[in-house]
Amino acid sequence: MITALELGLIYAIVALGVYLTFRILNFPDLTVDGSFTSGAATAAILIINGVNPFLASGAAFVVGTLAGLITGLLHTKGNINGLLAGILTMIGLYSINLRIMGGANIPLLGEETTISLLRQIAGSGWTSVLVLVAVALVFKVLIDWFLHTDAGLALQATGDNEQMIRSFAVSTDRMKIIGLMLSNGLVGLAGAVVAQHQGFADIGMGIGLILVGLASVIVGQAIFGTRLVIQATMAVVLGAVIYRLAIQFALNAGLNPNDMKLMSALLVIAALLLPQWNGFRKFAARRKKGRSALQAAAEATLTKDANLNGKKVS
Amino acid sequence: MLNVTDVYKTFFPGTVNERKALVNVNLTLAPGDFVTVIGSNGAGKSTVLNTVAGRISQDEGVVSLDGRDVSKLKEHQRAAQVGRVFQDPMAGTSPNLTIEENLSLADKRGQARGLGFGVTRAKRERFAEALTVLELGLESRLKTKVGLLSGGQRQALSLLMATFSQPKILLLDEHTAALDPQRAELVTRLTRKVVEEQGLTTLMVTHNMAQALEVGNRLIMMHEGRIILDVSEEEKSKLAPGDLLAEFAKIKGAALDDKTMLQ
Numbered sequence: 157m158i159t160a161l162e163l164g165l166i167y168a169i170v171a172l173g174v175y176l177t178f179r180i181l182n183f184p185d186l187t188v189d190g191s192f193t194s195g196a197a198t199a200a201i202l203i204i205n206g207v208n209p210f211l212a213s214g215a216a217f218v219v220g221t222l223a224g225l226i227t228g229l230l231h232t233k234g235n236i237n238g239l240l241a242g243i244l245t246m247i248g249l250y251s252i253n254l255r256i257m258g259g260a261n262i263p264l265l266g267e268e269t270t271i272s273l274l275r276q277i278a279g280s281g282w283t284s285v286l287v288l289v290a291v292a293l294v295f296k297v298l299i300d301w302f303l304h305t306d307a308g309l310a311l312q313a314t315g316d317n318e319q320m321i322r323s324f325a326v327s328t329d330r331m332k333i334i335g336l337m338l339s340n341g342l343v344g345l346a347g348a349v350v351a352q353h354q355g356f357a358d359i360g361m362g363i364g365l366i367l368v369g370l371a372s373v374i375v376g377q378a379i380f381g382t383r384l385v386i387q388a389t390m391a392v393v394l395g396a397v398i399y400r401l402a403i404q405f406a407l408n409a410g411l412n413p414n415d416m417k418l419m420s421a422l423l424v425i426a427a428l429l430l431p432q433w434n435g436f437r438k439f440a441a442r443r444k445k446g447r448s449a450l451q452a453a454a455e456a457t458l459t460k461d462a463n464l465n466g467k468k469v470s
Numbered sequence: 471m472l473n474v475t476d477v478y479k480t481f482f483p484g485t486v487n488e489r490k491a492l493v494n495v496n497l498t499l500a501p502g503d504f505v506t507v508i509g510s511n512g513a514g515k516s517t518v519l520n521t522v523a524g525r526i527s528q529d530e531g532v533v534s535l536d537g538r539d540v541s542k543l544k545e546h547q548r549a550a551q552v553g554r555v556f557q558d559p560m561a562g563t564s565p566n567l568t569i570e571e572n573l574s575l576a577d578k579r580g581q582a583r584g585l586g587f588g589v590t591r592a593k594r595e596r597f598a599e600a601l602t603v604l605e606l607g608l609e610s611r612l613k614t615k616v617g618l619l620s621g622g623q624r625q626a627l628s629l630l631m632a633t634f635s636q637p638k639i640l641l642l643d644e645h646t647a648a649l650d651p652q653r654a655e656l657v658t659r660l661t662r663k664v665v666e667e668q669g670l671t672t673l674m675v676t677h678n679m680a681q682a683l684e685v686g687n688r689l690i691m692m693h694e695g696r697i698i699l700d701v702s703e704e705e706k707s708k709l710a711p712g713d714l715l716a717e718f719a720k721i722k723g724a725a726l727d728d729k730t731m732l733q
Contacts, residue, residue, distance in 0.1 A: 306583035309571050313564040320562055323523070323632075324579045325549040 157404065158285060164400030165288040166349050167368060171376070171396040172299050172389060173342035174369030179377075179388070180303070181315040181335045183231075186242035186366050188343045190249030191223035193362035195344025197253045200262040200357035209270045213348040220344020221337040223249060228333030253359055260359040262351075269352035295342070296389045302338075303385050311335050312385075343369075367420045372396035374427040399423075471671040472499040472522065472639055477531030479517055479695075491517040492528065493695040499639075504665055504672045506682040508714070509692035515675040518692070519641045522673065524548040536638055550580035553637035553670075555628050555645040562628030565617030569608055569627065572616050573597040576631035604630060604660065622653030626660055633664045640665065642674040646681070658685065679711040691718060 170192065177185040195216035202212035223245055230241035254260065278284040302308045313321035314331040322328050343365070351357040376395020382388040406419060479492040491514050499505060507515045520526040522533055524545040533541050540548050556562050563572050574588040574597070589597075594612060601609040604626045608619075616624060625645060633640060642661065646654035662685055665672050676682050682689055689706050691699035691714065698721050701709065709717075 302585070304588055305585045306574070306578050306588045307585060309567065309575055309588040310578075310583050312567060312571075313575055316564040316566045317561070319556070320564055321575065322546045323549050323552075323554045323562070324575055325546050326575075326583070327544075327546045 157401075158281065160400050160404035161285050161397060162288055162353065163350070164397035165285070165292045165393075166346055166353060167372065167400060168292040168393040168396035169295050169342050169346040169349070170365065170369050171372035171392045172295055173339040173346070174366070175373050175389065175392045176299070176335055176339040176342075178370060178373055179315075179382075180312055181332060183238050183315070183332065183336070184242070184366075184370075185224075185227060185336060185339060186239065187223050187227040187245045187249075187336070187340055188369060189362045189365050190246035190253065191220045191340040191344045191362075192347035192350075192365045193253045193357075193359060194219050194223055194249055194256065195347030196351035196357040196361055197256040197262070197359075198344070199348030200264055200351050201256055201258070203264060203267050203269060203352070204262060209268060209273070209352065213270060213345055213352075216348030217341045217345040220347070221341040223344065224336035224338070224340030225333060227340070228329075228336040231336075232329035232332055250359070257357060257359065262357045264352060264355050264357070270349060271352045292393050296393050299389050300386050307334070364417050364420060367417070367424055368396075368399065371420055371424045371427065372399045374424060375399060378427055378431070471501040471503070471536055472497070472673070473532070473534045474498070474518070474522065475532045475534075477521060477528045477533065479514075479521060479526065479528050483529075490695045492521065495531070495695070495697060497690070497697065499671050499673065501671055502669045503688060504670075504686035505674070505688045505690060506686040507673060507675045507690050507692060508677070508679060508682045512694075513692040514695040515692050516643055517695075519554075519643050519673060519675055522548075522639065523552055523554055523641055551638040552641060553579075553632035553635075553639070554641045555625070555632045555643070557644040557647050559621035559625040559628070559648055562631065563616045563624050566615060568613050568615055569601070569619075570594055570597050570612040572627065572631060573600070573634065576634040579635040579637065600630060600634065601627075603663075622649050622656065625649060625653070625657050629657060629660055629664065633668060633670065636668055636670075638671065640670045640672040642672065644675050644677060647677060661685070679714055683709055683711065683714070693718070693721075 170188070174185075174188060177183045198219045199209070199212040199216040202215055203209050207215075226248075227241045227245040230236045230244060231238050234241070236244070274284050274287060278287050303312060310321060310326045311331050311334065313324075314326065314328045314335070318328050321331075347362065350361070372395040373392050374395070375398060376391035376393070377388060379398070380387065380391035380394060382391065402423075403416060403419075406416070407413060411419070474495055474497040477492050477495045479490075481487070481489045481491050489512075493514075495514070495518060497505075497518070507518065509515050517526060521528050524540070524543060524547070528541070531541075532539055535548070535551055554562075564575065567575070570589045570593075574593060577593065577597075578588075598609040598612060601612075606623055606626060608614075608623065608627065616627065619627065625648075629645070645661075646657050649657060658681060661674075664670070672686070674682075674686060683706060687703040687706075689699075689701040689709075690697050691701075699717060
């Protein structure tokens with residue numbers, strides 16, 4: 157339970173990164189499968205060579221941003237489809253990660269890591285969970301703050317309405333690259349911490365990570381809502397924890413660990429399909445009834461206007 | 471202020487779909503000029519606007535703003551000096567951001583966007599005051615997401631945003647065409663007001679000939695990528711929509727019904 161909570165809080169950083177690309181930039185970025193491992197590999201190789209673990213984790217962030225930069229350049233300057241650009245970087249990173257690690261696996265047992273330091277200070281009980289809660293919240297607040305700065309608003313608008321923000325003198329190419337760099341930096345950092353938590357870095361640890369990120373974002377936001385940015389990021393963090401607890405629960409119930417990836421995929425599919433299903437919509441509408449009449453009225457006018465405009469434009 | 475010199479643009483050159491969108495277009499706007507552009511579908515009106523904005527790059531010719539050649543600049547680089555309002559009311563604002571956040575984006579046109587807060591108390595007051603001009607009560611709904619506004623409200627907000635940081639050129643691409651008559655009237659009135667107050671150099675495309683004659687101090691008519699008529703303020707005041715049709719028929723030497731023009 158405690159391990160699941162800890163992992164969930166670390167994966168919350170992945171989820172925040174995926175939130176930046178998938179929700180804010182509206183860009184499903186598959187680079188994370190590679191950059192997660194790159195972060196883990198970088199931190200691991202630095203740690204076993206005696207570098208301070210915090211510095212090593214910082215280096216993992218930087219390596220992650222570089223991976224994001226490559227995907228961003230391929231997509232914006234190279235006009236390569238976003239999905240394909242991410243896949244290309246991800247595949248390329250596989251070889252690079254092997255080069256960084258010099259093999260398929262680096263054990264970190266007995267090394268001084270951020271997690272071993274955490275254990276020294278806080279033990280392995282609820283105190284360490286609280287420390288990780290604080291860490292996850294720091295990243296959440298940092299993202300909240302960034303998204304409300306002038307640069308962050310331009311990033312949000314880039315995902316929302318590209319034509320509009322370009323007409324206000326913002327380079328959407330640059331904003332996408334910044335978003336991808338930030339996102340993959342966070343993912344790389346999370347990879348570094350996960351490696352230190354599990355005691356090794358492994359070439360396969362990033363496989364399917366995008367699903368973990370998406371599941372956290374989609375499940376969290378379906379439960380906790382997305383009306384405000386601060387609400388959405390909180391939902392993402394909680395989503396990551398819930399996802400990890402669900403996995404733990406499934407494993408305890410006797411599910412084969414090899415089936416976990418299939419379970420993740422089914423979970424994301426369910427989260428994407430359920431809202432389209434009529435019965436679910438009725439349920440959601442009933443839940444919405446409690447909301448203020450003003451907002452409901454505003455939404456009604458919106459749909460009406462959208463219909464009108466649709467007719468006139470066509 | 472704006473000089474378009476010998477501009478040519480052909481879409482899909484060398485194919486069966488080849489279309490000459492602009493043919494030797496020359497257009498000069500003095501500071502403060504408010505020019506309305508009319509013409510049938512495919513006449514090249516929007517292409518002229520998009521060429522000025524940098525969304526389309528011309529095959530030949532030069533576009534210069536305020537004496538500076540901007541032909542090589544990208545759309546977002548030119549946008550530092552060019553404000554735009556689009557036909558689609560959904561196009562000019564960011565639906566998932568609030569009214570105040572949208573205004574903050576508009577406020578920063580042409581400036582570096584750093585890590586300061588996008589909306590501060592001082593800015594909020596300034597935004598609220600600017601919104602009162604629209605007379606839509608939006609100043610009391612600063613934290614409402616723009617996606618919840620009606621098309622007319624959005625278009626009025628788009629206009630305010632496009633002119634908020636006083637661009638050198640304002641480009642209006644049939645910005646009242648998708649609105650109901652009442653809202654269209656409101657947006658037209660706001661357009662005249664803001665252009666007059668700020669002395670903006672404006673290029674406005676419209677399908678509505680009455681509107682084209684009513685607003686602005688100059689009118690040009692386009693056909694098949696060429697400017698075929700350029701009417702000064704003085705002549706314009708004497709014209710009626712029917713005269714424009716007759717003028718068009720005379721120039722093209724062909725009869726033309728209202729429907730083609732008004733499409």
